[in-house]
Amino acid sequence: xxxxxxxxxxxxxxxxxxxxxxxxxxxxxxxxxxxxxxxxxxxxxxxxxxxxxxxxxxxxxxxxxxxxxxxxxxxxxxxxxxxxxxxxxxxxxxxxxxxxxxxxxxxxxxxxxxxxxxxxxxxxxxxxxxxxxxxxxxxxxxxxxxxxxxxxxxxxxxxxxxxxxxxxxxxxxxxxxxxxxxxxxxxxxxxxxxxxxxxxxxxxxxxxxxxxxxxxxxxxxxxxxxxxxxxxxxxxxxxxxxxxxxxxxxxxxxxxxxxxxxxxxxxxxxxxxxxxxxxxxxx
Numbered sequence: 001x002x003x004x005x006x007x008x009x010x011x012x013x014x015x016x017x018x019x020x021x022x023x024x025x026x027x028x029x030x031x032x033x034x035x036x037x038x039x040x041x042x043x044x045x046x047x048x049x050x051x052x053x054x055x056x057x058x059x060x061x062x063x064x065x066x067x068x069x070x071x072x073x074x075x076x077x078x079x080x081x082x083x084x085x086x087x088x089x090x091x092x093x094x095x096x097x098x099x100x101x102x103x104x105x106x107x108x109x110x111x112x113x114x115x116x117x118x119x120x121x122x123x124x125x126x127x128x129x130x131x132x133x134x135x136x137x138x139x140x141x142x143x144x145x146x147x148x149x150x151x152x153x154x155x156x157x158x159x160x161x162x163x164x165x166x167x168x169x170x171x172x173x174x175x176x177x178x179x180x181x182x183x184x185x186x187x188x189x190x191x192x193x194x195x196x197x198x199x200x201x202x203x204x205x206x207x208x209x210x211x212x213x214x215x216x217x218x219x220x221x222x223x224x225x226x227x228x229x230x231x232x233x234x235x236x237x238x239x240x241x242x243x244x245x246x247x248x249x250x251x252x253x254x255x256x257x258x259x260x261x262x263x264x265x266x267x268x269x270x271x272x273x274x275x276x277x278x279x280x281x282x283x
Contacts, residue, residue: 025253032247045254055255057230058238059262061145065220065234066213069152074205076153077160082194084161085168094165098158105155109222112151113138116223138223141231148223148232152216160205167201168194203274207267214263235259 025045029038049055084093100108115122116137124134137147175193184192195202217236224232233241235255243252 021253021256024249025257027250029249030247031249038250041250043254045251046258049251049255049258054230055235055238058233058235061230061232062214062216062234065145065149065152065216066210068146068149069156069213070206070209072149072153073156073160073209074202077157077205078164078195078198078202080157081161081164081168082190085165094158094162097161100155100157101159101162103155105218106222108151108155109219112154113223116147139226139228141228144224144227145220145232148219151223152213152219155219156209160209163205164198164201167198171197199274203270206274207270210266210270211263214259214266 024035026040026042027035027038028041028045029035080097084090087093118124118134118136118139121137123137127134135143138144171194175197176189179189179193215236216234217240220232220234221237221240236259239252239255239259242248242255
């Protein structure tokens with residue numbers, strides 16, 4: 001009885017939509033007719049997506065986005081957290097880096113869109129001072145995705161840094177004192193004490209970071225609508241466009257389930273890697 005409200009909410013807003021979406025993925029439905037009248041196509045939408053060059057290209061964009069964004073964010077956040085941990089005005093620095101995390105992604109995408117403007121954007125204005133040609137940050141297919149990745153790293157840096165800082169506070173100072181007595185310098189302390197003892201925290205950030213990065217929609221959609229040839233389109237954007245612009249709800253649902261399978265497999269792979277590295281708490 002005590003669990004009934006939570007279970008009811010969970011069933012209505014998660015279990016039922018998932019089951020309904022799976023049923024939709026086996027039908028050819030445009031949402032203009034009742035689902036009962038839609039033609040059943042089995043798993044043909046799944047096989048179509050796995051052979052579709054557009055979907056495979058979108059999948060490649062999402063994989064590249066996830067790999068670069070998560071790895072850069074965690075690496076930079078780790079370095080900054082270590083530098084700021086015992087620095088003066090550390091609370092102020094944490095606030096400055098954390099501010100973008102609580103800023104809406106729409107606002108971030110809009111502001112960085114102005115910075116990336118080819119003619120009068122701030123970045124190109126700085127580049128022109130040094131005599132270089134302007135870069136078409138969001139309209140050149142070769143650099144558009146990387147421009148969005150830079151924005152995503154900037155926006156997510158503060159959250160990762162705050163979590164790593166909390167992990168640093170849990171490392172006993174005795175380890176560092178013993179290492180200093182044995183003659184270990186800052187780099188040895190970092191690689192032999194800080195990083196190993198932060199492994200559970202890094203595992204959490206890696207797993208949750210990849211889950212979020214695989215589902216990214218807002219920044220690419222806001223900043224990359226003028227990018228050519230779907231060079232910045234992600235899987236979530238593809239699912240949205242297929243469902244609500246092309247009215248192919250069955251294909252969109254199939255794409256969503258394929259994305260779930262990819263995220264699930266990727267997460268298991270990350271857990272396996274960390275387990276081989278000695279993270280026993282996540283077996």
